[in-house]
Amino acid sequence: MAMKAGNLQKGMFILFKNEPFEVTKAEFYAPGKGSAICRAKLKSLKTGNTQEFTYKSNDPVEELDVMAREMQYLYTDGPSIIFMDPRTYDQVSVPVKLLEDKMGYLIPELTMYVVFLDDKAIGVRFPQKVKLKVANAEDSVAGNTVSAAKKPVTLETGVEVYVPLFVKKGDTLIIDTTTGEYVSRG
């Protein structure tokens, strides 16, 4: 589907120099010194590498005709992440390199959209928020609440996150997967 670069949005899948890319950031603006542009961050679906490109807002861009299916995370096997369709039990594998920055939020049975192009899984739309259990937390020191309103804890996947002092081992937390920050207790 042909579109204008001015309509690019985060999460779209497009062709760039004849290769498939995911748009991870798109900022459309008119700089003071020239005509309107779109600054995009593009992630290659082949290599997982990210690059930046500035389009003129009226440049044509080819959007890929993708289909998204809701699937569950099963397990990671070396360079591949295995997902399953809970209705048909179909399994697909997605390269780890496409989800490298999100691996710490991946827990079994987590549901997300796997994106297909011509029956091949090319990417994943990760949920904005996930629930994770606290695997390890030190008790906060009483009386020190003013200078240190936060403490680090380790989650079940090994990721470290800063949380309020009341959080204890075994608590379930809601984590924002974009910023990696604590949102609330789940």
Place this chain on the structure above:
Amino acid sequence: MKIWQRLQQHPERFHPFFIREQVISAIRAHFTSQGFHEVETPKLLPQPSTEPFLEVFETQLKFADGSSSRAFLPTSPEFALKKLLAAGLGSCFEICKSFRNGEGRSSKHNPEFTILEWYHTPGDYLTVMDDTKKLFQAIHHAVFPQSKDLTLKYQGKIYDLSSPWERISVAEAFQTYAGIDTDTLLSKTRLVSALTKKGYHTNKKTTWEEAFNQIMFNEVEPHLGQKKPTFLYDYPTSQAALAQKKKSDPRFAERFEFFLAGFELGNAFSELADAKEQRERCEHDLEERRTLGKTTYGLDEDFLTALKSGFPPTGGSAMGVDRIAALFADVPNIQDVLFFPIDDLFPPKTA
């Protein structure tokens, strides 16, 4: 959640705002110590300046007798400050709000933003390069008084603010980073065909300005300000409406921008003092505004009268203060150093 609510929950997030405070005091202290006058100029004007690509905010000024007048918020304080220079004030600066409409939402723009403009007289763009360096070093001393060197950590990378800074001319940069020689750079046909050869999208309507900026944004800017601040200087004259042409090569004008850590931080000129040439360039800009479908208005004749009355040799610069604050506070977006960014006041409409 609004920023003030987040701050209520996470008082440690006040930190970038406190850095912003220190940056602004340091700017003020630096220029005052150098003998610059700090001035205030109007934020409600009968005619804003003439830059073709900047859209303005327009309102109506109403009088008690029922009459009214078109009124505009300034895109920068430039024309007003230049009138004061013509009046004989001497070197001066202003830190104020400026307004640019229709820019879109971006991590480096806010429609209402804080600008620093200073004018150094007698001086030119080289004087202002020196001012820029000293200003940044002074801000560094103020924000990191314990620091033994002039390194700045930003988003995981280390930058060095010590002298000398990198300098490259626009012509050298196009040659080095994009393989484009000066004759190609300055010719519309040749530049557009170079763009096509490089695989960019072009068509019959592609302008020289679009081709210039495509190469600038994609091939030149990513190399600038990666370790030290970089001055990119001597722009093609069409890209410098308020700057003096170079005496040695009038195809280029005495303008520089400077870059650090992915930010374009400042834009400076040897200020054009010739009233006749300034009128021609302003009228050309206003004509281009009409072509581009931007709000149109008359020329600020008072500004040209001021230039005609005698304008001292001056170097001037404009800088985005929000960007400088974001840089020293080590936050990725200028919205992180604004208590009330535009997205909080006017949230995006969700589809």
